[in-house]
Amino acid sequence: MSTDHPAAPPVPAPPVREGREPVDVLVVGGGAAGLSAATVLARSRRDVVVLDTGAPRNAPADGVHAFLGHDGLAPHDLLERGRAELRSYDGRVVAAEAVAASRGADRVLVRAADGRTWAARHLVVATGAVDVLPDVPGLREHWGRGVVHCPYCHGWEVRDTRVVVLATGPAALHQAGLFGQLTDRLTVLAHDPSAVDEAARRRLRALGVRTVDGPALRVLGEDGVLTGVETATGTVPAEAVVVASFVEPRSALLADLGVRTADLETGGTVIARHVEADPTGRTSVPRVWVAGNVAGPMSQVVTAAAAGTRVGAVVNAELVLEDQEARLAG
Known part of the structure; x- marks a missing residue:
């Protein structure tokens, strides 16, 4: 059972100006979910950028388990492989912390802590979760x-x-x-x-x-x-x-964009908080998607990666329709 948290009104994004890099899709979070989503998009020849701070939730663990073919692989090594695969399809990984976001009619604007900004047609938030002990x-x-x-x-x-x-x-x-x-x-x-x-x-x-x-x-x-x-x-x-941790989604961008969140309960006790999304990762805010622990607090690495793959495919399909409509209108 979950308790809804109503979305805040979105903050309109200003027009894209020089110095704001336009991309098809910006992925915030370079873990298994984010890299999987970005790789699917890059393989479909989308201009995709991943912003990542290099601090995955499972960093303290010795190895990844229950991921067929990757059992025991260190989390750092798994992500290095993922980054290399993404780059092989011309996807980009940028070491940066996304700190603010706003949304316009056809773009989502994201600013990093160092001042760099991106204007994306779609945003995938895959920043994972925080375990509160x-x-x-x-x-x-x-x-x-x-x-x-x-x-x-x-x-x-x-x-x-x-x-x-x-x-x-x-x-x-x-x-x-x-x-x-x-x-x-x-x-x-x-x-x-x-x-x-x-x-x-x-x-x-x-x-x-x-x-x-x-x-x-x-x-x-x-x-x-x-x-x-x-x-x-x-x-x-x-x-x-x-010990059972309390799991909270990690991203300052979610509040900026007014994305709906909910409490996850079991036996009348709240055990986690998560972003509300449909099975494809679509949130309550247009052009904003989620994948991995930010939406599924209890997901393992393999589940998060699968969710990212699904989100990447659905976002690409959305872009295909947008491109077709733009050509027909022109």
């Missing part, structure tokens, strides 16, 4: 390695080890079930007591899962290796901590 010292420092959230991204790597599920909300029992498939050395730590009520404790006991009262005071580690979780009554040894 509970305020427990040590969680952020081990995020993506010893501290994980997804069994399909990291589960195999922590199999048969001591794993602590940090229960902060309703996702904890779900995570305990998934990671319990991978190790029988599982502990659920009730950081938020309401997340592990007596019915949940009975269920966990029946499954052979140990529960410990919290809250967690800090995540411990030595030389970058996670060793346990400190509580008021002692330390719970662990090689991995599982």
Whole structure:
């Protein structure tokens, strides 16, 4: 279930002036989704530019998983391959941070932090998401390695080890079930007591899962290796901590353009925020599209890449129709 956030009125874009580079499509975000969208467009001989800050969501991870043919590939290496493929079709990647955007009748104007501007017929926002973690010292420092959230991204790597599920909300029992498939050395730590009520404790006991009262005071580690979780009554040894992050879309451009966002709920609890879009990536704002985690907070790399491919194809089809109409009108 989701809760709508109405779109703000769009800010009209001024006419394109000299110094503003006109392109068919500007893609903001050079992760798996953005590069996939741009490559599809470049292969269709569209003038496409990708603006990227070089800080993907999965940068802390050792490798990409559940992506057929790319298992274990470092995130940086995957993106390097993607950039090379895009350049081979004359697509361009520009190291820049997009900080502002406005929209006119037939262009979207985007300004970078260094002052460069682009006037695009269509804009694809693929800036990904930000994982907001509970305020427990040590969680952020081990995020993506010893501290994980997804069994399909990291589960195999922590199999048969001591794993602590940090229960902060309703996702904890779900995570305990998934990671319990991978190790029988599982502990659920009730950081938020309401997340592990007596019915949940009975269920966990029946499954052979140990529960410990919290809250967690800090995540411990030595030389970058996670060793346990400190509580008021002692330390719970662990090689991995599982926690549910709150996921938020990352892009200042979305608010500028008045794109609609929504809260994603499960069991009456808001677990993420995302941009509303139809299955093709079309947002509530004309000429503005989204792909990847900015629209699908729970998407894995392979899913984000597939979404980018789909968006690129649909945007190209839109451009084809626009070009045909312009020729017929002329």
